[in-house]
Amino acid sequence: MAKDDKFSVTPWTVTGKVDYDKLIKKFGTQPLDDNLKRRLEKLSNGSHVLIRRNTFFSHRDFDKVLDDIENGMGFFLYTGRGPSGPMHIGHIIPFVMTKWFQEKFKANVYIELTDDEKFLYDEKFSLDDSRKWSYENALDIIALGFDPDRTFIFQDTEYIKNMYPLAIKVAKKINYSLVKAVFGFKNETNVGMIFYPALQVIPTFFERKRCLIPAAIDQDPYWRIQRDLAEGFGYFKASAIHNKFLPPLTGPEGKMSASQPETAIYLSDGPEIVKKKIMKYAFSGGQATVELHRKYGGNPDLDVSFQWLKLFFEEDDAEVDRIEKEYRSGQMLTGELKEILINKINEFLEVHRAKREEAKETIKDFKVNGQLALKMWNTILE
Amino acid sequence: MAKDDKFSVTPWTVTGKVDYDKLIKKFGTQPLDDNLKRRLEKLSNGSHVLIRRNTFFSHRDFDKVLDDIENGMGFFLYTGRGPSGPMHIGHIIPFVMTKWFQEKFKANVYIELTDDEKFLYDEKFSLDDSRKWSYENALDIIALGFDPDRTFIFQDTEYIKNMYPLAIKVAKKINYSLVKAVFGFKNETNVGMIFYPALQVIPTFFERKRCLIPAAIDQDPYWRIQRDLAEGFGYFKASAIHNKFLPPLTGPEGKMSASQPETAIYLSDGPEIVKKKIMKYAFSGGQATVELHRKYGGNPDLDVSFQWLKLFFEEDDAEVDRIEKEYRSGQMLTGELKEILINKINEFLEVHRAKREEAKETIKDFKVNGQLALKMWNTILE
Numbered sequence: 001m002a003k004d005d006k007f008s009v010t011p012w013t014v015t016g017k018v019d020y021d022k023l024i025k026k027f028g029t030q031p032l033d034d035n036l037k038r039r040l041e042k043l044s045n046g047s048h049v050l051i052r053r054n055t056f057f058s059h060r061d062f063d064k065v066l067d068d069i070e071n072g073m074g075f076f077l078y079t080g081r082g083p084s085g086p087m088h089i090g091h092i093i094p095f096v097m098t099k100w101f102q103e104k105f106k107a108n109v110y111i112e113l114t115d116d117e118k119f120l121y122d123e124k125f126s127l128d129d130s131r132k133w134s135y136e137n138a139l140d141i142i143a144l145g146f147d148p149d150r151t152f153i154f155q156d157t158e159y160i161k162n163m164y165p166l167a168i169k170v171a172k173k174i175n176y177s178l179v180k181a182v183f184g185f186k187n188e189t190n191v192g193m194i195f196y197p198a199l200q201v202i203p204t205f206f207e208r209k210r211c212l213i214p215a216a217i218d219q220d221p222y223w224r225i226q227r228d229l230a231e232g233f234g235y236f237k238a239s240a241i242h243n244k245f246l247p248p249l250t251g252p253e254g255k256m257s258a259s260q261p262e263t264a265i266y267l268s269d270g271p272e273i274v275k276k277k278i279m280k281y282a283f284s285g286g287q288a289t290v291e292l293h294r295k296y297g298g299n300p301d302l303d304v305s306f307q308w309l310k311l312f313f314e315e316d317d318a319e320v321d322r323i324e325k326e327y328r329s330g331q332m333l334t335g336e337l338k339e340i341l342i343n344k345i346n347e348f349l350e351v352h353r354a355k356r357e358e359a360k361e362t363i364k365d366f367k368v369n370g371q372l373a374l375k376m377w378n379t380i381l382e
Numbered sequence: 383m384a385k386d387d388k389f390s391v392t393p394w395t396v397t398g399k400v401d402y403d404k405l406i407k408k409f410g411t412q413p414l415d416d417n418l419k420r421r422l423e424k425l426s427n428g429s430h431v432l433i434r435r436n437t438f439f440s441h442r443d444f445d446k447v448l449d450d451i452e453n454g455m456g457f458f459l460y461t462g463r464g465p466s467g468p469m470h471i472g473h474i475i476p477f478v479m480t481k482w483f484q485e486k487f488k489a490n491v492y493i494e495l496t497d498d499e500k501f502l503y504d505e506k507f508s509l510d511d512s513r514k515w516s517y518e519n520a521l522d523i524i525a526l527g528f529d530p531d532r533t534f535i536f537q538d539t540e541y542i543k544n545m546y547p548l549a550i551k552v553a554k555k556i557n558y559s560l561v562k563a564v565f566g567f568k569n570e571t572n573v574g575m576i577f578y579p580a581l582q583v584i585p586t587f588f589e590r591k592r593c594l595i596p597a598a599i600d601q602d603p604y605w606r607i608q609r610d611l612a613e614g615f616g617y618f619k620a621s622a623i624h625n626k627f628l629p630p631l632t633g634p635e636g637k638m639s640a641s642q643p644e645t646a647i648y649l650s651d652g653p654e655i656v657k658k659k660i661m662k663y664a665f666s667g668g669q670a671t672v673e674l675h676r677k678y679g680g681n682p683d684l685d686v687s688f689q690w691l692k693l694f695f696e697e698d699d700a701e702v703d704r705i706e707k708e709y710r711s712g713q714m715l716t717g718e719l720k721e722i723l724i725n726k727i728n729e730f731l732e733v734h735r736a737k738r739e740e741a742k743e744t745i746k747d748f749k750v751n752g753q754l755a756l757k758m759w760n761t762i763l764e
Contacts, residue, residue, distance in 0.1 A: 116550050127547060127764070157550070161543035165509060168498050168539070171574030176558070179573060191561060192553030195577030382509070 007253075009218050010184065012121060014255040020057055020217075020244055027220050029058040032241060039066045044104040050097050050243065053320075055311045058217060060227070061239035065212045069105060075210045075239075077101055078203045080112035083133035083155075084122065087140045088264035089345070090246040090256045093312065097214040097243065099144050102151070107212075108372055109151040110203045111141060116156040117200070120192040131155070138363055140267050143355035148362055149371035156199060159376075163202045166381035171198035173229050182221045201226045202381060210236040217242040246311055247304050251283040267356075271346045278305065278338050278345075285327070286334035297330035298337070305334075305341040313344040389635075391600050392566065394503060396637040402439055402599075402626055409602050411440040414623060421448045426486040432479050432625065435702075437693045440599060442609070443621035447594045451487060457592045457621075459483055460585045462494035465515035466504065469522045470646035471727070472628040472638045475694065479596040479625070481526050484533070489594075490754055491533040492585045493523060498538040499582070502574040513537070520745055522649050525737035530744055531753035538581060541758075545584045548763035553580035555611055564603045583608045584763060586620040599624035628693055629686050633665040649738075653728045660687065660720050660727075667709070668716035679712035680719075687716075687723040695726040 007016030009023060024031055032051070036059070041047045043066060050056050065075050079094045081087070095111075102109050115130040134155045141153065156163075179185050179197055200222045204211040213223060220242060227237040245255040248263035256264035262281045265274055285303030287293035300306040306327060314320050323340065326332035367373055389398030391405060406413055414433070418441070423429045425448060432438050447457050461476045463469070477493075484491050497512040516537045523535065538545075561567050561579055582604045586593040595605060602624060609619040627637040630645035638646035644663045647656055667685030669675035682688040688709060696702050705722065708714035749755060 116546075120550055120554050127551060157547050158543075160546045161540075164498075164542045164546075165539050168502055168574045169509060171577070172502050172572050174573045175570050176567070176573065176576060177569040180569070185558070187559040187562070188557050190554050191556045191558065191577050191580055192550045194558060195553070195573050198573055 011218050011221060014218060014245060015253070017253045018245065023217055024058050027058075027217065027224075029060050029217075029220065029240075029242060030062075032057055032059050032062065036062055036066065039063075043069050046104065048097065048100050049315045050093065050100075050312065052317065053310055053312075054244075055093060056097060056214065056241045056243045058242040059240060060220075060223065061210070061237060062212070062241055065210055065239045068210050073209060074105070075107055075212050076207045077107050077109045078112070078206070078211050078213050078238075079109075079215050080114055080200075080203075081137050081141065082114045082118045082121075083130050083137045084118040084125065085133055085258040086266050086268055087137050088256050088258075088266045089308075089312075090264065092140070092144060092267070093243050093246065094214045094216060095141050095144050096312075097241070099146055101212065101214070102147060103145075106150065108207065109146060110206050110376075111138075111146075111151065111153045111366075112200070112203050113138065113153065113155040114196075114200065116160075116192065117196050120190060120196060127157070131157070135363075138366070139356050139359040140352075142359035142363060142366055143352050145355070146366065148365035151366055151370065152372045152376045153363075153366040154376070160199075162376070162380050163199060166205060167198045167202050169233070169382075170201050170229060171195060173232070174198055174225060178225065182225060197222060197225060201229065204230065204238040205233065205235045205381060206376070208235065211238045213238055213240040215240065215242065216245060244311070247283075247307055249277060249281045249283065249304055251304065252302065252307075265345060267349065267352055269349065271349075274345050274349065275342050278342050279335075282338055282341070284334045286337075287330075290333060293333060294330045298327045298332070298334060300324045300327050303327070303334070303337065305338050309341055309344065313341065313348065393600050393603060396600060396627060397635070399635045400627065405599055406440050409440075409599065409606075411442050411599075411602065411622075411624060412444075414439055414441050414444065418444055418448065421445075425451050428486065430479065430482050431697045432475065432482075432694065434699065435692055435694075436626075437475060438479060438596065438623045438625045440624040441622060442602075442605065443592070443619060444594070444623055447592055447621045450592050455591060456487070457489055457594050458589045459489050459491040460494070460588070460593050460595050460620075461491075461597050462496055462582075462585075463519050463523065464496045464500045464503075465512050465519045466500040466507065467515055467640040468648050468650055469519050470638050470640075470648045471690075471694075472646065474522070474526060474649070475625050475628065476596045476598060477523050477526050478694075479623070481528055483594065483596070484529060485527075488532065490589065491528060492588050492758075493520075493528075493533065493535045493748075494582070494585050495520065495535065495537040496578075496582065498542075498574065499578050502572060502578060509539070513539070517745075520748070521738050521741040522734075524741035524745060524748055525734050527737070528748065530747035533748050533752065534754045534758045535745075535748040536758070542581075544758070544762050545581060548587060549580045549584050551615070551764075552583050552611060553577060555614070556580055556607060560607065564607060579604060579607060583611065586612065587615065587617045587763060588758070590617065592618040593620045595620055595622040597622065597624065598627060626693070629665075629689055631659060631663045631665065631686055633686065634684065634689075647727060649731065649734055651731065653731075656727050656731065657724050660724050661717075664720055664723070666716045668719075669712075672715060675715060676712045680709045680714070680716060682706045682709050685709065685716070685719065687719050691723055691726065695723065695730070 007018050068075050077098050079098050113134040115134045118130040119127045204226050223238045223240050230237045248256045250263050283304040285299035389400050450457050459480050461480050495516040497516045500512040501509045520535050586608050605620045605622050612619045630638045632645050665686040667681035
């Protein structure tokens with residue numbers, strides 16, 4: 001948990017305007033610096049917008065993953081999703097990154113759907129709810145293009161038997177003091193939540209290689225626990241790269257929230273809804289009138305549409321520069337900027353919808369029949 | 383937990399000389415009185431030594447189980463074993479009782495082997511240890527004569543997938559305050575132990591009938607939690623009958639302990655060892671010399687050999703009376719009394735050893751292939 005007067009980041013809530021430099025200091029992680037980026041570019045023969053633009057801004061031991069690529073040992077990837085509702089644009093960032101690493105390095109990917117955790121966390125949420133969303137979210141994840149023979153998607157309540165023996169070994173090493181300190185658990189916290197951190201650690205032990213976890217920074221407390229325990233179990237300390245949150249449409253504070261649909265674009269939003277939401281809600285860095293805007297220019301650092309383009313949607317660096325300059329100078333109006341984002345998002349979502357339909361067929365490969373899934377169902381982690 | 387200056391009873395330790403009347407008050411249970419015993423005798427067309435002699439001395443809602451037998455609804459039985467080592471004579475009391483109820487009323491029996499809990503509890507115990515003992519203990523349990531088509535023996539780490547969805551629903555209703563109060567958990571308690579009580583509740587929900595739990599009184603805290611939750615889940619409050627501990631060979635305090643082999647007779651002890659242990663260690667109520675014994679008589683209330691005969695091993699009431707009188711009068715010497723117990727135990731263990739060999743064949747029916755086992759492996763508790 002990172003808390004100060006201005007913002008707070010925990011695995012369950014984010015409030016205030018997150019200061020990412022402060023977060024690096026508080027969480028004790030490292031900035032993802034140019035040296036690492038250059039090494040990755042060389043090894044991957046490419047570069048990804050999410051890294052170039054610093055959307056992934058922080059890491060733990062990412063340099064060691066690069067070492068393991070260089071020395072031929074390889075690595076595997078792990079990320080997950082708390083299936084608490086429909087997925088929005090912000091949720092896919094770690095998955096897009098994970099898929100890119102898989103493609104570049106032919107690495108195995110493990111995706112945990114934490115139906116137990118989401119049920120345990122939310123008083124009003126039923127287990128049927130979190131299972132329904134596990135299925136729906138899996139379709140959205142698969143649509144991003146994972147390799148069905150190198151990706152295993154599993155739901156905690158379904159895969160528990162394979163994980164439980166190792167989970168209790170991990171649980172035996174985690175006492176109440178620790179989870180109280182790390183997650184802020186209280187006397188009122190239910191015993192399911194208290195046990196759950198042991199389960200989230202287990203996939204980092206799915207292979208005897210280094211595990212790279214692309215995930216939002218709020219999940220880092222779990223990896224801190226993992227890193228204290230891993231070597232005692234004969235595994236590697238997890239390596240992680242941390243992404244910033246895409247700011248909510250409505251402004252730079254907090255993160256997109258399922259309970260406030262106007263803060264987010266959902267993967268299920270049709271072209272008209274996307275247009276309407278961005279036009280109506282996207283927080284603008286522009287001036288109050290066209291005249292003032294032409295005179296003083298807009299502020300792309302505050303403008304959510306520009307931030308979304310920069311953090312994720314516009315892959316072309318030259319184009320991002322052009323937009324930034326024109327907007328800052330006043331040459332480009334907020335409406336024009338929004339139009340660019342609307343088109344980018346709708347292009348993305350059109351492809352996504354088609355791929356999501358196909359995923360209804362292929363989901364069985366990711367969960368059961370694919371090469372990696374078959375292997376994992378035959379593995380009891382001990 | 384029941385603690386006072388003199389004795390303490392928790393699911394993990396028993397110290398001091400247990401005052402069972404006090405325990406009934408502290409735990410808020412009811413004495414198993416003559417009225418209930420008479421009703422049971424009538425319904426069962428019989429009577430069992432463990433009930434006649436008050437070895438089972440306390441209950442919760444046992445009257446309601448008798449109602450449900452009378453009104454034709456029936457009931458089911460649940461008990462368990464923490465597989466922390468070899469089983470001794472004291473361990474089999476609840477199983478002998480359970481088996482009798484099954485035989486008399488053709489009731490289903492569920493036997494939980496808590497390999498997870500024993501591993502989580504003991505710092506030095508490995509999961510392999512508790513699994514090995516799960517197998518060994520299951521053989522001893524089966525040898526007592528359970529019906530392979532009406533008995534399901536399961537190990538938590540093996541059956542977890544079928545229980546976990548319901549276990550997290552139960553866990554969601556149990557907060558840290560509660561387990562702290564009920565079990566005395568501390569900041570140092572590991573998160574596996576903290577979650578575990580939710581799992582021990584689940585078998586009480588295996589059927590939509592009343593569940594009768596014959597178990598030592600130290601397990602009662604779990605049933606208190608169960609009884610607060612059951613009706614909210616649409617199940618019955620568990621009913622329980624509680625047995626006293628057979629006193630350790632070495633004296634009336636505490637309970638037999640695996641770490642002090644001289645305190646217990648193990649089911650694996652051969653005739654010579656039984657003889658030697660009882661002759662050497664069994665706490666005697668006799669006088670210091672034969673002359674004094676003849677003059678003042680022995681004290682059967684303190685004599686562990688007599689207590690074992692009375693609580694379990696001598697089924698014939700008239701014979702118990704005779705022994706008691708003769709010992710109290712000084713007519714029977716401690717050596718003679720011990721001889722009676724040695725013969726009783728060795729007769730029992732000789733039969734047990736043969737049945738335990740047969741259990742190596744039938745264990746698969748209890749765990750996997752029997753009628754009830756088959757049904758339970760196809761059931762996910764929700």
